[in-house]
Amino acid sequence: MTGFDQLIRGFAVALSWKGLLYCFIGCLWGTIVGVLPGLGPLAGMTLLLPLTFGLDPTIGIIMLTGIFYGAMYGGSTTSILVRIPGEAASVVTCIDGYEMARQGRAGPALMISAVGSFIGGTVSVLGLMFIAPPLAKVMIAIGQPVEVVLMLLALSVISIVSAGSRIKTATMVVLGLLLGTIGLDNLTGAPRFTFGSPELSGGLSFAALAIGLFGLSEILINLEKTETIKAIQPKLRDLIPRWNDVRDSAPAVARGSVIGFIFGIIPGVSHVVSTFVSYAVEKRVSKHPEQFGKGAIAGVAGPETANNAVTGTAMIPLLALGIPSIPATALLLSALTIHGVQPGPLLLTDRPEVFWGLVASMYIGNIILLMLNLPLVGIFVNLLRIPYPWLVTAILVVSLIGVYSVNSSSIDIWITVVSGGVGYLLRKLGYEMAPLLLALVLGDRLEANFRLALTMSGGSYATFLDTASVVVLGSVLALLLLVQALAWAFGYRKSFADDAERA
């Protein structure tokens, strides 16, 4: 069966009433969690994870992925209208988006942001469709040692591209790997750090840790702030951009699509980094760089396109290699595993309906989001009127029930609460949580593959330096170094840390 036939089958799944309904629910919920500060795609996905248990795996994953890219759309709304990023990837949009809103041009900012997101999202799905299948074939041909090398590389890159202190990021990676060793040893069945608790035999629940480290810690940090949210209300008839806006933003959208696409493959905080790089590029190539920070539409179009272009590309390492590159795809990996689907090179041959159904749904989801975001922007903005303490209470109750429902274990609630407290302290001291979670989700397989490869090679470490692995390692490293050099060339770390501060 050709790829085109598979795609048609995928559309049959995505266009079924269940596929459409759950894609719509995912996109709607994703937009809502994107709009609400303190709730990102990760928390949004974890909250609705229990809803997928009774569903077909493909439909469940369609819904969860819809939340992921829906949140990217929603995040821009609060950035533009309130100057509060709905989620991390929308921080840069605050700079020029809010300035435009203050000048009475919130409508064009929202419109261009939504259209750019649609184009970026669609381009990245095309990339996913064309790159993932051949990449998976390559992965099947190469063995465990290369997988180990790739995972090590992914974890090293997280430290390199991190926006914060590299040593702190590396520490979080090590801590995540260490926490991943809790539970029964994969190869011998020996209990490790379980202290006799049967609940810990399966290891620490990823969902519980993710909700604690990301969701709960974010809530605790936000509780320290007392400012009230005042949103600028745009009128629907003001949404139509002027010709100048279209002319200025079209190249930015094109460049944002390419930047997001490239950065999506890089592990760590690629969706955030891509927005900063896109903003830097737009400022650099603009004939009027002095307008940036004062309401330049290219400063909205580029980053918003880039963060949506990341969503499809970030699925490539997850689906083709089984290696998540950002926390949201790590949660998808966890969800797929709960549904008995193992992401990785064999997914396309063993469960093609999951892959192609997901690809087709992402095309449809992007259209749903475009139709949803513009006419309903007023309703989404009104969500910000809900008093934060009420919102926090509702989020906590739903999160805790969600966490419990994954394994029906109150140990998971302990894990969530304790990791929330630890995450609060770590984040206040400049430690990032994403590297910890990615390392946690990869740790198990990294160790198992490492030990298996050594066993099969008779204990020779030279197995990790055979020809195939060196080629893969060299190519990936070269790509990463190029991207890193680009990021540095455009002054991501320095000048854009300042931009982030201004935002």
Added chain:
Amino acid sequence: MADQPTDHVRESAPRERRAFPWRIGARRAGLLMAGALALTGIVFAWQAAQLDLGQLGLPGPGFFPLALALLLVIFSAAIALEGWLSSAKETATETAKDEALEFGHPQVLITFAALLAVPILFEPLGALIALGLLTAVLLVFIARLSPLLAVVWSAVGMAASWYLFEELLGVRLPTGPF
């Protein structure tokens, strides 16, 4: 008007000492966190050393955790050293600027304490009662609602949670003694 302190009086009066939030220098807090991480590494290393380590070419279940735990200790020490060196450098150049961090805002403490009670009460009292208590506490202390209203809203929230999770999604929650 006479009761109001003048600016002079306000300046010379001792600063109000509040128990919360705690203020601590960012550098000192960073050192404490590095110490806590190093301690975590030491505990893991000690536990991992009890497991079968295997050989270098054929690692046992304790090998990987031991190596990681030792790395954690080393990285934590590097963080502490980095903080200490920058502190020493700033002191030498008299440009010390250790910004203060605040921990334990009352709302954070109340929320966290209420959250800690949830896993304790979740199975003995049942999920809905434990979460209902959490809701009521947060509505009284964080949303500043009257206790009566908080209890009413909490009951409404729990009824909605029961319907959504137990009836619609089929999630089985602990019922406690009831």
